[in-house]
Amino acid sequence: xxxxxxxxxxxxxxxxxxxxxxxxxxxxxxxxxxxxxxxxxxxxxxxxxxxxxxxxxxxxxxxxxxxxxxxxxxxxxxxxxxxxxxxxxxxxxxxxxxxxxxxxxxxxxxxxxxxxxxxxxxxxxxxxxxxxxxxxxxxxxxxxxxxxxxxxxxxxxxxxxxxxxxxxxxxxxxxxxxxxxxxxxxxxxxxxxxxxxxxxxxxxxxxxxxxxxxxxxxxxxxxxxxxxxxxxxxxxxxxxxxxxxxxxxxxxxxxxxxxxxxxxxxxxxxxxxxxxxxxxxx
Ligand SMILES: [Zn+2]
Numbered sequence: 001x002x003x004x005x006x007x008x009x010x011x012x013x014x015x016x017x018x019x020x021x022x023x024x025x026x027x028x029x030x031x032x033x034x035x036x037x038x039x040x041x042x043x044x045x046x047x048x049x050x051x052x053x054x055x056x057x058x059x060x061x062x063x064x065x066x067x068x069x070x071x072x073x074x075x076x077x078x079x080x081x082x083x084x085x086x087x088x089x090x091x092x093x094x095x096x097x098x099x100x101x102x103x104x105x106x107x108x109x110x111x112x113x114x115x116x117x118x119x120x121x122x123x124x125x126x127x128x129x130x131x132x133x134x135x136x137x138x139x140x141x142x143x144x145x146x147x148x149x150x151x152x153x154x155x156x157x158x159x160x161x162x163x164x165x166x167x168x169x170x171x172x173x174x175x176x177x178x179x180x181x182x183x184x185x186x187x188x189x190x191x192x193x194x195x196x197x198x199x200x201x202x203x204x205x206x207x208x209x210x211x212x213x214x215x216x217x218x219x220x221x222x223x224x225x226x227x228x229x230x231x232x233x234x235x236x237x238x239x240x241x242x243x244x245x246x247x248x249x250x251x252x253x254x255x256x257x258x259x260x261x262x263x264x265x266x267x268x269x270x271x272x273x274x275x276x277x278x279x280x281x282x
Contacts, residue, residue, distance in 0.1 A: 004218040005277055006269035007184060007225035008262075009064040009090075009153070010051060011130060012071050014044055015231035017096040032070050044075050047230035052085065054233070054259060058266040061085075064273040066092035066130040066153075066227075069114030076121050083122045088273035090128035091115055091149075098135035099143075107143045115147065128274050130154050130227075134165060134186065144181050151182035151274055153225070158188040158195050165195055173221040174281075182282065184274060187224045189213040199228030199258065207257045211264065218269065223277070226265075228258060 016035045065082050072079050083089055094110040119125050131154035160166025174184050187197025196213030217224035
């Protein structure tokens with residue numbers, strides 16, 4: 001029997017990238033360096049090494065890392081290591097501002113720069129994109145088309161939650177957008193569609209919810225997805241940053257849930273990156 005496909009990805013946000021700290025142009029720390037100079041932190045090297053170890057433990061050799069241009073610039077060695085290990089490197093925009101905050105021209109410039117910063121390391125342009133904070137609109141999709149992206153994975157076809165997500169009119173399975181960009185939606189729950197395929201949900205709702213939704217989606221569409229962030233495998237407790245919400249600080253319990261999820265699906269599905277799924281299905 002052919003195993004269903006499990007699309008695993010990591011959005012390479014450092015912990016300061018979440019919307020409360022640096023997710024909007026109006027935020028005080030609007031780039032990586034200004035934030036690091038005040039608060040420091042362990043950065044991405046340690047958590048990414050930990051992710052590689054976790055993947056090895058579960059026999060996972062395929063995943064997509066969505067990388068911001070500024071992260072590729074700050075940590076070229078980390079992205080090079082991931083690329084050398086054959087993980088797919090895709091774009092997570094330039095900084096971590098929602099694309100909907102920019103004009104079409106600014107957006108084009110930002111995403112193009114993110115591609116060239118990634119290309120400098122990987123020697124090839126990224127074919128995939130994920131929007132910071134999963135905020136999308138038609139302008140973004142036309143920019144992605146203009147920049148020759150093959151796919152996007154930013155639509156969460158769920159009910160809206162405090163102004164986020166809510167792109168319920170879109171299908172819950174991989175499909176072609178009107179302009180020919182392939183869309184890989186974020187996995188949602190059955191019956192009442194709510195976000196499910198992310199570590200935010202794993203942290204704040206629980207392992208049972210994520211497992212239930214992924215199992216349902218695998219059964220119905222033969223493909224599901226899950227993504228997490230490097231800061232979710234870190235211990236963030238020492239960093240006292242005003243505005244960092246308590247639910248980000250999960251440490252070890254989060255790690256246990258993540259390992260349990262990966263262990264469950266690594267044996268029951270074919271874990272792959274987006275590029276590989278496209279190569280074998282389209
Ligand atoms: Zn992100």
